[in-house]
Amino acid sequence: MTDPLGNLSPRQRDLLTSWLPDGVVVKDHSWGIVETTVLEITDGSGRYILKAGGATDHHIERELRAHHHWLTPWTDRGRAPRLVHGDVDGKLLVTTYLPGELVTVTSPGVFRQAGELLALLHGHPAVPDDYERRENAKCLKLLDGPHRITPAVVDRLRTLITGWPTAPEPTVPTHGDWQPRNWLVHDGVVAIIDFGRAALRPAYTDFSRLAAQDFRDDPALERAFIEGYGSDPRTNDGWHRGRMREAIGTACWAYAHGELDFEAQGHRMIAEALAEDL
Incomplete structure (x- = not known):
């Protein structure tokens, strides 16, 4: 079976372990076209979305900036996921999971x-x-x-x-x-x-x-x-x-x-x- 964390760097794996030590991947939402890995994870207390960027990624930094400065009008209404963890240098973030299709x-x-x-x-x-x-x-x-x-x-x-x-x-x-x-x-x-x-x-x-x-x-x-x-x-x-x-x-x-x-x-x-x- 393919390792769902196989595309994560050693640093990203370490960060994920520190953030969600009991996390289990339940679904891979990655597109496979760009280098971003998107995983749905549970840890017994909640459900989350993890995003991990590849070596040349610049999207994670943008996403973290948006979460830190711009998304409150949506998150206050439950209309966007909330940031739970993020690391710009590690090109990794974890947000709450939003239900829906x-x-x-x-x-x-x-x-x-x-x-x-x-x-x-x-x-x-x-x-x-x-x-x-x-x-x-x-x-x-x-x-x-x-x-x-x-x-x-x-x-x-x-x-x-x-x-x-x-x-x-x-x-x-x-x-x-x-x-x-x-x-x-x-x-x-x-x-x-x-x-x-x-x-x-x-x-x-x-x-x-x-x-x-x-x-x-x-x-x-x-x-x-x-x-x-x-x-x-x-x-x-x-x-x-x-x-x-x-x-x-x-x-x-x-x-x-x-x-x-x-x-x-x-x-x-x-x-x-x-x-x-x-």
């Missing part, structure tokens, strides 16, 4: 709740951040790396990106992967998981993945989400730049991980975003 069947009611929850996160005071300059540089670096974006499209993207503004932008805490695969439903109530991409960004960035998928497929979901959120932050040129960045990131990430369907979505997103510039 990942959203696989979408409905306006679920999307309305998700919009309400996102508004709570974005309700933190905005702070200026060097977001635009940093994200422009990140996109150019992705275009320098391996992908299957055609040379003509790459040239056009480079021209656009180098002309984008670089001034500081108002930012708020964002989830970074806001879509149904990170929403749990239990007894009709939506809760949120997975904060490995949480960071300060413009609020509209948390709409990007929904706009590329669920909103595109069913406008009723978009209407319900906006009703729950209370407004629509996609009102300026930043939204278009954000869509372009998301498209480039999707195509490049999916190519690197062999996710062909997701890569095709990325190329479609690029084409649609570019069409808006015509």
